[in-house]
Amino acid sequence: MSELIQAVLESEEKNDLRSFLSELRHQDKKYLLRNDILNVYSEYCTNYQKPEHFSASSSLGKLIYYTQEIIQDISGFCFIIRPKIATQEVYRLTDDLNVEPMSVQELLDLRDRLVNRFHPNEGDLLELDFGPFYDYSPVLRDPKNIGKGVQLLNRYLSSKLFQDPKQWQESLFIFLSLHQYNGIQLLINNRIQSQQQLSQQIKAAIAFVSSLPSQQPYEEFRFQLQTMGFEPGWGNTAARVQESLEMLDQLIDSPDPQTLEAFISRIPMIFRIVLVSPHGWFGQEGVLGRPDTGGQVVYVLDQARNLEKQLEEDAVLAGLEGLNVQPKVIILTRLIPNSEDTLCNQRLEKVHGTENAWILRVPLREFNPNMTQNWISRFELWPYLETYAIDAEKEILAEFQGRPDLIVGNYSDGNLVAFLLARRLDVTHCIIAHALEKSKYLFSNLYWQDLEDKYHFSLQFTADLLVMNAANFIISSTYQEIVGTPDSIGQYESYKCFTMPDLYHVVNGIELFSPKFNVVPPGVNENYFFPYTRSEDRVESDRRRIEEMLFTLEDSAQIFGKLDDPSKRPLFSMARLDRIKNLTGLAECFGQSQELQDHCNLILVAGKLRVEESTDNEEREEIVKLYRIIEQYNLQGKIRWLGVRLSKTDSGEVYRVIADHQGIFVQPALFEAFGLTILEAMISGLPTFATQFGGPLEIIQDQVNGFYINPTHLEETATKILNFVSKCEQNPNYWYEISQQAINRVYSTYTWKIHSNKLLSLARIYGFWNFISKQNREDLLRYIEALFYLIYKPRAQQLLEQHKYR
Known part of the structure; x- marks a missing residue:
């Protein structure tokens, strides 16, 4: 039993709880959310002339404070209690104060009955459970650390290097051997054939570069390092090369999380990035203030500029100037033929203030020209995204002359396209929700059928579930975006357990304690936004x-x-x-x-x-x-x-x-x-x-x-x-x-400098994690694909049929 309930039942406040339940029976609402509950409790305290301290300090007051929802039916009351962040307990209380725990399935059935959409004779609903797929990965214990996933991952990876050095050092050796730029080998060449040989050569290389002046340019001793088995990528000066080699040497001999993060963050493995944002009027002029634009367009444009700048700086620090490295960032969005007074009908547009960042616009496949040649609301875009991803893949490969190294999805539709692209291209991928509609519209999952014609939440919420589980890592702007505050649930947390009556039950939608979650807030474009005093x-x-x-x-x-x-x-x-x-x-x-x-x-x-x-x-x-x-x-x-x-x-x-x-x-x-x-x-x-x-x-x-x-x-x-x-x-x-x-x-x-550094560091670390855990992820990805084709795609096809007549 919940400690909060038990404390009430074992105190003199037992009768107060009984009286409070009686007050609830007289409420018109059968489904009370936290504010409703607090209001009823406040009225109860007033009506029963309770002293001021009772409201907050009593055992009943504490129970009420931590109760997120109360659902009442004939048999009693369902209390959904959130004793701490990211944790939920569910109990049934009868009028005579019998208490019994309820399973997630029982809770979801109760919610279905509340909207009269549960028909027992028609069989049980499909249950979605992503929980088992997280058994292979580490999980956080303390909710305060949610959003700092990379720290756990670094501890986990360094401990594996320490516990099973032979296997993990071999994985690290293979990983370092993979990296190239335009066919040019980076980091280590075929003169080093094994992990043992790598360890020996590192020490020899350290001895060599430590004898050089610290600021001696890499190009002046490049040939000597190549004969030892080391290609460009370690640094642009003798001091930086030495520092990088010493980090790797320490990882092999006595690994620790800080060294692992610092070393992996230096690996030159990201040169081409795709930022996906299909919906809306995405452009640099004449778009803000239109539907589906605003903060997200500003965010993605600023992110593109700063990522390109950071990639250029990283390439110089890695000693790649001699290879004529040209990092490239592409913003993938949709081409709108009837673009009004915007440039949204141009296939390619350079991002202002950059050397090599571009907006690449790919049209939706021709269907009903009234739909596909005009702007389409983000709520209506779902039927076109699979074929859009297929077409975008060809365009991206042509623009990059190869595969991207990182794909970043933005918003629910962009995240779905990012997943489809990453799956086809086998690329590390990240999602950024910006905002999840499920949290913005009250009871939007419970009454989804009433809202379907306008918002098509069955498609959106399904897409959200699939992509947040498929992503290698997730960026949120704030901690509370993931798991809320002590008295409100977070956007991602709302996907943990919910029902869409007549469609499916989600018994475990996302592992909130997974290390994939990281808080990386955006910055401000300081070229345009600066103090009035300047x-x-x-x-x-x-x-x-x-x-x-x-x-x-x-x-x-x-x-x-x-x-x-x-x-x-x-x-x-x-x-x-x-x-x-x-x-x-x-x-x-x-x-x-x-x-x-x-x-x-x-x-x-x-x-x-x-x-x-x-x-x-x-x-x-x-x-x-x-x-x-x-x-x-x-x-x-x-x-x-x-x-x-x-x-x-x-x-x-x-x-x-x-x-x-x-x-x-x-x-x-x-x-x-x-x-x-x-x-x-x-x-x-x-x-x-x-x-x-x-x-x-x-x-x-x-x-x-x-x-x-x-x-x-x-x-x-x-x-x-x-x-x-x-x-x-x-x-x-x-x-x-x-x-x-x-x-x-x-x-x-x-600032965007802080953001870009952090994002690229995460991309490299999760890229390494993706490489060594790929086999374990395949079962999850197969499950996600099955749900995409069995749930998402048929519903998208239904919406496409409706679009024929618009």
Whole structure:
């Protein structure tokens, strides 16, 4: 039995539990989530006149705090308890307080019955269980270490080298022998025929290079090393070569995790990278603000630039300049023939500011031209992805003149294409979810059939399950993206156990303690986003133009609203107009607070201004809603709404101009997986108020370099902003203090240099792990393929049939 339940039953609070269950019986809801449970408990404490300490400190209070869900049926109550992060316990409590554990299968059956979609006479549902496939790999023990998987993997690999040196050193020798660049052998040549010979030659090579001046260029002693069996790749100077050889020597003699990571991270094994992002308008101009673009496009473009730069630096440090090494990064996306005013109909486009990074656009196969020649929502793209991957494979091989070394998927559709490509090409692959829709839409798996026509979650959630298990490693921007917080489950954690009634039960969807999870936050493009105080890097004409656009420009078809008093402190937000980004919620918060209106203007840069200009249903609904709020709260003269598409240069200057006016950035999303705009605002010097639901919890340190808000509590949000404004008015330095702390936070933790180094290090280490564990992974990949063809593909075919008539 749960210790939390047992503590209640063995105390004087037993009757309180019975009374609480009685209160639950009177609830209209049969399925209560954590907030519902806390609200019922709060009402119970009030109604029964419980002392204040009872609510939080009692055994019952602790049980309620850790209970994530309560489902009631005729036979009793199902308590789903999360006593610690990434751990779940399920119990049935009857009205007379009998307690018995419930299996995962029983829980899923109960959830099915709740939506009346469980028909026992029709047989049991398919059960998906990925658990057994993780038996071959190490797992973490402490949930605090989830997201630091590479550290466990390094410990595991170094211990194997120590425990079974002969076999593992042989594997390491073979691995080092494999690496080439354009047919040129790297690291070791055929003069070294065995692991034993490698060990001997390393010591001889160390003795040789240690006699050279430390900064002597590699090319000047290359021939001597080649005669000893060592090819380029060890370093660009005598000192670097010596350091690399000494690391390998130590790994052979007395391996340890730090040396293993440092050595593997130096191996020149990655020169060609594919970043996959099929959906949306993916381009460098004229795309932001359109459906399915925004933060992800910015992220991938910045990542491509910085990975190329890092690959070039790594090649120089490895001593490969003499081989004319030219690293190449390709962003794989879809070609849209009817591209409107964008370049999305161009097959190949160079990424600005790079030597060899490209956007490669591959069209969807011709089907219904109304669909395949136009933009398609990310929710509708699923039927085309398998053939898209097949076609993209040919294009990638042609562009690289060979296979890529690493494939990185972005978002659910890109992750599926990355898996299909990696499987066909036998390449290390990584996925980045950015956001998993399952967490964003309440009960989206339970009521998937009601949402299927609009969102096709059966395809998306199936794809998510397959790719997160197939990936060699997974990058998340934050820890909580994986396993949440003590009082909320994470995005990946939500895939651990769930039902899609009439389709399948997931009894073990993902191993959260697997070393494949690693937290690697993105950075900010410092060419465009930098502190407002760096006046020498700002263009005065741009500043004046942006200032006019934000505050005073009239008679523009892209701007709604004239400010009565432009000198008021600006409250600023910039995002696409959809339900989750919740800009309408911010407008309502502003509208409900007369005091906030007295002190501030609200300035929004968001999507379109007119319904007829949008092709996205959700955006249309939000446009109508925003106008209604402006009318309802009489916000004319207090709000500016800019329906503009900004270049990156202008976006950066917008933040800085708002900072010039000692403004405030508010990010009111109902959920935010990470929050790139938060980093952009903070590095610009804007005090930032951001949602407490999601990634901002890890970016911002509350009341130190920013502030958390609960965007569902409008009055509380307004009060927090007003408190800040009041402090600034009492102490003019307060705004500057928070501003500087925000800038410092970004520079210390969230740069693309840090991100690129970490990502490439992970790619090399997991590439090594993939090489030595390949045989054990094949059974998992076969299982995933079976589910792809038996579940995903038939449903994709059904959707394709529907597309015929659109």
